[in-house]
């Protein structure tokens with residue numbers, strides 16, 4: 069059988085024709101090229117994602133401090149990747165707000181002040197408040213309420229019989245889930261995206277100032293208060309009380325701010341145990 073699977077005569081507007089001859093080999097070749105291009109793209113994406121994680125770690129640990137200019141060539145060598153995925157990774161971190169574009173091109177690690185941290189937490193409160201209000205006023209997707217209630221129940225199980233007994237790791241995980249569900253309940257892609265964006269700043273995330281702080285009584289107490297707030301937010305949403313749901317969600321974000329204040333006033337060891345504070349310039 070011939071490899072020529074078709075000869076196409078395409079009529080042109082002036083009545084003439086143009087001939088396209090496709091051979092099976094050529095089609096296979098095109099398909100092969102397409103698969104290879106896809107594979108290269110996927111590999112480059114994987115490298116970029118790995119680099120995002122690596123760079124984020126360096127920034128949070130303080131190895132790359134605010135104001136540091138990232139030089140492509142030495143950084144690519146150090147991370148053993150080519151410059152395209154590196155540039156890709158840096159663009160993503162700029163989008164997250166951890167890097168900014170330098171005046172003469174390239175990227176610089178962003179500096180944050182204490183006021184920036186406060187503002188980021190405040191902004192999360194505003195966005196989550198709006199999400200809670202919209203969920204209450206516009207109504208939720210059918211399984212929305214049961215999903216978030218299940219998360220609240222899982223959070224409840226993180227508390228032990230003894231007062232002050234908390235599984236911090238599990239609490240931190242389910243707390244993040246609660247906040248994702250809350251943003252999704254708004255039914256607004258735009259709100260959900262913006263909540264996700266502000267939450268990516270490490271000190272603005274709902275769990276920024278609480279995991280692994282079992283030895284600080286104020287933190288332990290704050291988790292009980294926070295869990296009561298989770299329940300109150302869900303009950304206000306299910307009762308379609310928009311203003312109350314909004315106020316509660318904003319107040320809930322304030323808990324993170326109070327925990328930050330504890331960290332800042334206690335200082336010393338405690339400050340070192342909140343890695344994201346390495347980003348904050350005094």
Ligand SMILES: [Zn+2]
Nearest residue numbers: 243246274294
């Ligand atoms: Zn929470």
